[in-house]
Amino acid sequence: MKINQKIFLQFGICIIFFGLIGILINNLTINLIRTGLGFNFSWLFKPASFALAEHPLPYTSSDSYAWALFIGWLNSLKVIVSSLILATLLGTLIGFARTGKNSLLGLISAGYITTIRQTPLLLQLMFWYFVGFLGLKDNMFIQIKNIFNISNQGIEFSGLIFSSEFLALLLGLSIFTSAYIAEVIRGGILSVGRGQWEAFRSLGLSERKGLIRIILPQALPAIIPGLTSQYLNLAKNSTLAIAVGYSDIYAINDTIINQTGRAIECFIILLVSFLLLNLLITNTMEIINRLILKSRKNI
Amino acid sequence: MEPIVVAKNLTKSYTKGLRALDNVSLKVNQGKVLVVMGPSGSGKSTLIRTFNGLETFDKGELNILGIKVDSTHDERKIQKIRRRVGMVFQQFNLFPHLSILENITLAPVHVQKRRQIEAEEYGMYLLSQMGIDSHAKKYPSQLSGGEQQRVAIARALALKPELLLFDEPTSALDPERINEVLDAMRRLAEQGMTMVVVTHEIGFAKDVSDQVLFMDSGKVIETSPPNIFFSNAKHERSRKFLNQLDKH
Numbered sequence A: 001m002k003i004n005q006k007i008f009l010q011f012g013i014c015i016i017f018f019g020l021i022g023i024l025i026n027n028l029t030i031n032l033i034r035t036g037l038g039f040n041f042s043w044l045f046k047p048a049s050f051a052l053a054e055h056p057l058p059y060t061s062s063d064s065y066a067w068a069l070f071i072g073w074l075n076s077l078k079v080i081v082s083s084l085i086l087a088t089l090l091g092t093l094i095g096f097a098r099t100g101k102n103s104l105l106g107l108i109s110a111g112y113i114t115t116i117r118q119t120p121l122l123l124q125l126m127f128w129y130f131v132g133f134l135g136l137k138d139n140m141f142i143q144i145k146n147i148f149n150i151s152n153q154g155i156e157f158s159g160l161i162f163s164s165e166f167l168a169l170l171l172g173l174s175i176f177t178s179a180y181i182a183e184v185i186r187g188g189i190l191s192v193g194r195g196q197w198e199a200f201r202s203l204g205l206s207e208r209k210g211l212i213r214i215i216l217p218q219a220l221p222a223i224i225p226g227l228t229s230q231y232l233n234l235a236k237n238s239t240l241a242i243a244v245g246y247s248d249i250y251a252i253n254d255t256i257i258n259q260t261g262r263a264i265e266c267f268i269i270l271l272v273s274f275l276l277l278n279l280l281i282t283n284t285m286e287i288i289n290r291l292i293l294k295s296r297k298n299i
Numbered sequence B: 001m002e003p004i005v006v007a008k009n010l011t012k013s014y015t016k017g018l019r020a021l022d023n024v025s026l027k028v029n030q031g032k033v034l035v036v037m038g039p040s041g042s043g044k045s046t047l048i049r050t051f052n053g054l055e056t057f058d059k060g061e062l063n064i065l066g067i068k069v070d071s072t073h074d075e076r077k078i079q080k081i082r083r084r085v086g087m088v089f090q091q092f093n094l095f096p097h098l099s100i101l102e103n104i105t106l107a108p109v110h111v112q113k114r115r116q117i118e119a120e121e122y123g124m125y126l127l128s129q130m131g132i133d134s135h136a137k138k139y140p141s142q143l144s145g146g147e148q149q150r151v152a153i154a155r156a157l158a159l160k161p162e163l164l165l166f167d168e169p170t171s172a173l174d175p176e177r178i179n180e181v182l183d184a185m186r187r188l189a190e191q192g193m194t195m196v197v198v199t200h201e202i203g204f205a206k207d208v209s210d211q212v213l214f215m216d217s218g219k220v221i222e223t224s225p226p227n228i229f230f231s232n233a234k235h236e237r238s239r240k241f242l243n244q245l246d247k248h
Helices: A002-035 A065-099 A103-117 A121-133 A164-190 A194-202 A207-244 A249-260 A263-295 B044-051 B075-082 B100-110 B116-129 B145-157 B175-190 B202-208 B226-232 B236-246
Strands: A142-144 A148-151 A154-157 A160-163 B003-013 B019-029 B033-037 B059-064 B067-069 B085-088 B163-167 B195-198 B211-216 B219-224
Touching: A065 A103, A065 A164, A065 A207, A065 A249, A065 A263, A103 A164, A121 A164, A121 A207, A154 A164, A160 A164, A164 A207, A194 A207, A194 B085, A207 A249, A207 A263, A207 B100, A249 A263, B003 B044, B019 B044, B019 B059, B019 B211, B019 B219, B033 B044, B033 B202, B044 B059, B044 B163, B044 B195, B067 B075, B085 B145, B100 B116, B100 B145, B116 B145, B145 B175, B175 B195, B175 B202, B202 B226, B211 B226, B211 B236, B219 B226, B219 B236
Parallel strands: B033 B195, B033 B211, B085 B163, B163 B195
Antiparallel strands: A142 A148, A148 A154, A154 A160, B003 B019, B003 B059, B059 B067, B211 B219
């Protein structure tokens, strides 16, 4: 009786699930037929005929949509990876300051974390772009012997040029994420017992050395999972690039949808590229986690 | 003879007016062993933790190995003291992610800037003194409590300290493991190490200590040689405490 009920229930859930998917596919097909577009990816190899302000590899408007998307993906990757590194460094420093003995530093970092976490990321990006960079004069603002130049065009550092859009996004994402990472680091540090602090202090080790050699290695297993989810958030938040006009994959997709009307295909491409990117982040962090656990098998 | 520890009127209050330390004064000369006894919450742990700066105090003065510290808790002076004073804790507090030998060589290499090989040689010597040199490559969790505490003693000795502090070193051990730790401490005392030991071990206090300091509610009730303290304590409070201990 009970088993029959369970089978019946599961059967019902399956019908509802597949029914919903069926309705969605049906809608999609009807709409594709109505617009006369059909579902294919052959348009990818037609010329994109739009310009891109930023392209790490050679690109002209006569290149294909596929190449434009790839450039967008590279741009996304560039800003995600560099923000990830900057956010981790910044977050670790602030997390240390928050837990450290110096009460002034603790207060400053607590204020930083509160301010950053309680304002929207979009607002922060706008702030860095419009107030931070576009607010600068168009003639060079700070010049140090032509090695380091800051202007409303961005930063030029010994031949390397970073655009205002890239820098606003980099700063915005890194600072926003660093506040969360700082809290993850703090949580990890607090998970290590007081006795470990007393033990390294009584041996004459400095706070800095003790933190790095004794506390952090023991805090890592508590830090890694939280860090992973912050990295995933950062990657997804990078799509806000469109707000400051940085040509990441989302912004380029948006342009292509406007030009071609290929919304379904573009969203599938976007979905798959973020899925792949985040799987890469998750797996890398999982490998790091496993290496740490392996090195700690004796604990 | 130069005294190793001199405490004058140490006072530490908590916010609610409770006193963890209430005008504590004491002196420990070179090569002497002071045992600190008292009920839990009497301030004995707080007292010895002030000796290497793990606890601060509000009033009074400390002189450890000629280095004077007061309530300002001067970090540089405390750092100097910590390089010359070893400490052993109730919960061992070994570093679980480091091997036994790494636990011991950490401070010599990173605080005293000794060569790794030299620190390891001396570490192995200390481990053999403690009878646990066969465990050098193992990790703390693979050792019994008594073995871990002997590693902790070896770790405290690695900086060649002039004073050793013990904070209830046998309280977290199984009864049959207590003696292996006490024996190691006895040998250190015989070699002339200056020690301050917070403990409930009457046998150890009787055999090894030069003075017994009895505390209650942050105050020093009495300081006597062990033969007097255990047979004919001066204070009613001390006798009451010893009666309680005997019942266990």
